[in-house]
Amino acid sequence: MILKCQVVTITRNRKGQPVRAARVVAGDPITLGRSAEASIHLPDPRVHLHHALIRNNDLGKLYLEGQDAAIDVNGELQSRAKLRRGAQILIGPYRIIPEPPTGPDHDFGLAIELVQPFPQDLGDLRARSRTSLSATWLPKRSVAWAAFAMVALLSLALPIAYATSPRFREKAAGSLPASVGRVAWDVAWDPGPLSAGHQTLSLRCDACHQAPFERVPDRACVKCHAATGSHVKEAAVSRGVFLDARCAECHREHKGERALARTDAALCVDCHGEIEARFPKSTLAAVSDFASAHPSFALYMVNARTGETERVAADQASSRVEESGLKFPHATHLNPKGVRTPRGPRVLECAQCHRPDLLGVRFEPVKMVEDCSECHRLEFEPAQSTRQAPHGKPEEILISLREFYARIALGDRAIDVTLVNDLLRRPIADVTRLEHRKALAWAEQKAQAVATNLIEVRVCVQCHQVRRETDRVAPAAGSEGGLHWSIEPVKITAHWLQGAFFDHKSHAQAACDKCHDVRTSVKSADISIPALATCRSCHSGAKAVKGKVRSACEMCHSFHQHSNPLAQSAAVDSAATLPVAGAPGSR
Amino acid sequence: MPPQIFHQGFLEFGGHRYLKLAAILILGSAIAYSRDASPLGPYGGTTTGYVLGTIGAVLILWLMWFGVRKRRYRSRMGTVQGWLSAHVYLGASLIVVVTLHTGLQAGWNIHTLAYSLMLIVIASGFYGVYAYARFPTLITEIMGDETMDGIFLALPGLDMEARRLALNLPDEVNQAVLKASQGSRVGGGVWSQLRGTDPKCPTTAAVNLVKRAGRNLERAEARANHELFAVLLRKQSLLERARQAVMYKARLDLWLYAHVPLSFGLLAALVGHVISVFFYRA
Numbered sequence: 001m002i003l004k005c006q007v008v009t010i011t012r013n014r015k016g017q018p019v020r021a022a023r024v025v026a027g028d029p030i031t032l033g034r035s036a037e038a039s040i041h042l043p044d045p046r047v048h049l050h051h052a053l054i055r056n057n058d059l060g061k062l063y064l065e066g067q068d069a070a071i072d073v074n075g076e077l078q079s080r081a082k083l084r085r086g087a088q089i090l091i092g093p094y095r096i097i098p099e100p101p102t103g104p105d106h107d108f109g110l111a112i113e114l115v116q117p118f119p120q121d122l123g124d125l126r127a128r129s130r131t132s133l134s135a136t137w138l139p140k141r142s143v144a145w146a147a148f149a150m151v152a153l154l155s156l157a158l159p160i161a162y163a164t165s166p167r168f169r170e171k172a173a174g175s176l177p178a179s180v181g182r183v184a185w186d187v188a189w190d191p192g193p194l195s196a197g198h199q200t201l202s203l204r205c206d207a208c209h210q211a212p213f214e215r216v217p218d219r220a221c222v223k224c225h226a227a228t229g230s231h232v233k234e235a236a237v238s239r240g241v242f243l244d245a246r247c248a249e250c251h252r253e254h255k256g257e258r259a260l261a262r263t264d265a266a267l268c269v270d271c272h273g274e275i276e277a278r279f280p281k282s283t284l285a286a287v288s289d290f291a292s293a294h295p296s297f298a299l300y301m302v303n304a305r306t307g308e309t310e311r312v313a314a315d316q317a318s319s320r321v322e323e324s325g326l327k328f329p330h331a332t333h334l335n336p337k338g339v340r341t342p343r344g345p346r347v348l349e350c351a352q353c354h355r356p357d358l359l360g361v362r363f364e365p366v367k368m369v370e371d372c373s374e375c376h377r378l379e380f381e382p383a384q385s386t387r388q389a390p391h392g393k394p395e396e397i398l399i400s401l402r403e404f405y406a407r408i409a410l411g412d413r414a415i416d417v418t419l420v421n422d423l424l425r426r427p428i429a430d431v432t433r434l435e436h437r438k439a440l441a442w443a444e445q446k447a448q449a450v451a452t453n454l455i456e457v458r459v460c461v462q463c464h465q466v467r468r469e470t471d472r473v474a475p476a477a478g479s480e481g482g483l484h485w486s487i488e489p490v491k492i493t494a495h496w497l498q499g500a501f502f503d504h505k506s507h508a509q510a511a512c513d514k515c516h517d518v519r520t521s522v523k524s525a526d527i528s529i530p531a532l533a534t535c536r537s538c539h540s541g542a543k544a545v546k547g548k549v550r551s552a553c554e555m556c557h558s559f560h561q562h563s564n565p566l567a568q569s570a571a572v573d574s575a576a577t578l579p580v581a582g583a584p585g586s587r
Numbered sequence: 588m589p590p591q592i593f594h595q596g597f598l599e600f601g602g603h604r605y606l607k608l609a610a611i612l613i614l615g616s617a618i619a620y621s622r623d624a625s626p627l628g629p630y631g632g633t634t635t636g637y638v639l640g641t642i643g644a645v646l647i648l649w650l651m652w653f654g655v656r657k658r659r660y661r662s663r664m665g666t667v668q669g670w671l672s673a674h675v676y677l678g679a680s681l682i683v684v685v686t687l688h689t690g691l692q693a694g695w696n697i698h699t700l701a702y703s704l705m706l707i708v709i710a711s712g713f714y715g716v717y718a719y720a721r722f723p724t725l726i727t728e729i730m731g732d733e734t735m736d737g738i739f740l741a742l743p744g745l746d747m748e749a750r751r752l753a754l755n756l757p758d759e760v761n762q763a764v765l766k767a768s769q770g771s772r773v774g775g776g777v778w779s780q781l782r783g784t785d786p787k788c789p790t791t792a793a794v795n796l797v798k799r800a801g802r803n804l805e806r807a808e809a810r811a812n813h814e815l816f817a818v819l820l821r822k823q824s825l826l827e828r829a830r831q832a833v834m835y836k837a838r839l840d841l842w843l844y845a846h847v848p849l850s851f852g853l854l855a856a857l858v859g860h861v862i863s864v865f866f867y868r869a
Contacts, residue, residue: 034754034755034761035755036754036755043754044754045750045753045754045761045764045765045768046765048758049755049756049757049758049761068758118750119769120743121742121743121746121747121768122739122740122742122743124769125739125742125743125771125772125773126739128770128771128772128775129739129772129773129774129775129829130774130775130776130780131735131773131774131780131829131833131836132774132780132833132836132837132840133777133780133837133840133841133844134840135774136776136777136780137776137777138777138844139844140843140844140847140848141847143844143848144847144848144850144851145851146848147848147849147851147852147855148851148852148854148855149855150852150855151697151700151704151852151855151856151859152855152858152859154697155697155700155855155856155859155860155863156855156858156859156862156863159859159863160862160866163866163867187695187696188696188697188859188863189696189697189859189863189866189867190694190696191692191694191696191698191864192692192694193694205867209866209867209868212866212867213865213866213868214868215868215869216868216869248869250626252627252632252869253869254869255627255628255630262626262627263626264624264626266624266626267626
């Protein structure tokens with residue numbers, strides 16, 4: 001049976017009021033779908049090609065059947081449903097409401113309205129498509145501020161808080177992660193490792209940086225380095241020359257374990273290059289480079305008259321001789337064929353007398369008892385006795401001899417004495433007062449004769465300058481005779497180059513005579529401190545020269561020379577020399 | 588004869604005015620550095636070091652000001668092109684100026700952090716110069732006379748046409764066309780934009796499907812299907828061009844997402860560096 005259906009298409013006018021357009025379609029069944037062949041053509045892509053159909057069942061009731069898809073009837077998806085009046089049927093975007101027939105030309109009616117029009121393509125497309133990165137989640141501004149804030153916190157806010165408030169530091173140590181604290185306090189601002197000696201201060205910035213935005217004050221340095229002295233001895237000159245120069249101008253920190261002090265040539269040459277122009281009163285010679293412009297060495301010598309160590313400027317040094325008061329020919333002692341010794345002939349080496357001091361920088365003073373007496377014996381009766389006179393003052397020698405001979409004269413002979421004189425041929429008996437006096441007189445006479453021989457002829461005079469004193473009026477207590485001698489004090493210069501630092505130990509690979517030409521020296525007056533040229537044969541100046549040691553000023557000179565430990569040890573040396581000069585016996 | 592007007596890139600601006608300025612700056616810094624005989628060796632704290640550091644810091648602040656200047660459309664302080672030219676050349680000169688300021692000293696601290704950030708910012712800027720030289724040309728090549736808006740306006744028409752043609756075609760095809768019109772997109776997320784293609788593009792899927800479906804159709808349907816295929820192909824080609832253009836645009840813009848935030852990090856590190864140096868003066 002052919003079904004006839006009135007299809008009422010509802011559209012809306014501008015005011016939204018429904019406008020109905022009706023037509024009748026016929027078919028068995030009546031098909032609904034997108035297909036052009038469908039009885040009721042629903043031209044929308046959301047509708048299936050053959051979506052549904054309407055037909056009679058055996059009882060003549062109208063049924064709606066889903067064909068390619070289920071149908072939404074009153075909100076329920078059904079594959080088959082009775083076509084009831086007033087039911088709401090959704091097919092794709094269309095709402096279909098069955099209606100009673102309004103005329104005889106059809107069996108039923110369907111009101112069809114497109115309730116979900118196809119969306120605006122362009123708007124949707126734009127909404128789906130994001131064509132620039134600024135439309136994505138990718139942030140620029142927020143990340144920029146976050147980066148700023150994070151870096152500022154770690155590299156600025158926290159370090160300042162740590163640096164200015166120890167209380168904050170303590171609190172932060174408890175509440176902040178240790179790594180944050182380490183970065184903010186220990187790492188962030190630290191421009192580099194401290195020098196080795198200062199590394200104990202590495203977490204105590206305020207030990208040197210005493211106030212924010214202030215330079216490191218000298219008092220921070222002096223707190224520990226109180227002993228460091230000035231460059232110039234006179235405070236007034238020092239102030240005038242160096243004004244308010246701070247320690248930190250030459251001594252820089254955070255430059256690694258080694259680098260600390262400024263040692264460039266300009267530090268010295270700026271002033272010393274034209275010292276006479278800058279300081280007319282200075283006795284120093286101009287110097288600008290060791291290789292090309294360095295004066296000959298000034299010598300620090302003991303003045304024979306005063307006993308004081310004095311600086312002898314280079315131009316005078318060449319005409320000076322050492323007046324040590326000692327006779328010592330190096331040539332004799334260093335005879336390559338050897339010298340006579342009690343143990344037979346021996347070739348002497350420098351080291352047999354010159355022993356390095358503890359630091360190896362210079363040498364221990366040569367001492368008579370230790371270094372000379374093996375050969376230079378002070379025996380006064382060598383034929384009869386091995387007894388030696390003391391190495392001391394003439395008075396002490398005389399006393400010693402007097403006692404020796406008196407003992408013999410009085411009959412109590414010394415163990416190793418075999419000499420027999422007139423008096424002693426007699427059997428030992430009580431001596432009379434007269435005999436006693438005669439014996440002592442003999443002893444005194446003998447002692448004086450032997451002493452004179454010992455001091456003036458045979459022994460002392462070999463090394464010392466001896467003078468017999470005749471103008472002495474009062475003899476020393478206990479001495480009966482009028483014999484007196486004076487021995488020139490020994491004034492040996494121990495540290496010749498006090499203006500510089502020379503370390504024998506670091507030159508130990510060179511033989512002594514490479515620098516000290518003493519093999520032909522027959523007088524103790526000869527000065528064997530090497531000349532500038534000798535040093536220059538190995539040392540260049542501030543500029544590197546192939547085959548030579550580059551030697552800037554600081555290699556030999558110290559800026560803080562008045563507290564230089566080597567200068568101090570020099571002071572000790574010269575202090576030790578002075579009493580020696582007055583007392584030859586102690587050597 | 589009227590003077591011919593050529594397009595002048597920012598690199599050639601003003602007869603390479605800023606290239607010359609940067610060269611002078613670099614040369615001057617190099618000479619100052621080599622002549623500096625600071626007794627404690629070269630570092631940021633010598634006189635030369637301070638001068639180089641000050642130049643570097645002022646330059647960095649000025650370079651960052653470019654971000655403000657380029658947004659001030661009414662400013663008459665030079666042209667933005669001139670500013671960009673100077674930004675690029677003087678920014679590049681920082682590599683030499685600031686490296687000499689460091690005296691080649693480095694460590695694990697904010698000083699070196701600031702230096703490293705600066706180098707990264709400059710490197711990203713170099714990429715930006717490369718991007719500006721290359722990608723706009725590529726975009727022009729791809730787009731031809733077309734504009735992105737033109738493509739966007741053309742696409743819905745093609746969609747509508749495709750939907751119309753698909754109405755009488757099998758559900759499978761219609762469904763694919765519907766998806767293609769409702770799901771195809773240009774660009775999208777960061778990765779989609781940078782990738783420049785959409786492997787899950789429903790239009791491509793529809794093209795393939797329509798091609799296959801054509802074999803089983805007859806007559807009117809086959810004709811409609813063939814027309815649909817042509818429409819979809821046009822749509823696919825437009826989409827691909829648009830996506831490529833978006834890709835190059837994204838690559839053109841991407842470096843700024845590193846350049847800008849890193850330069851703000853650099854600004855903080857620079858402030859920290861300067862303050863720390865004077866907070867703890869030697």
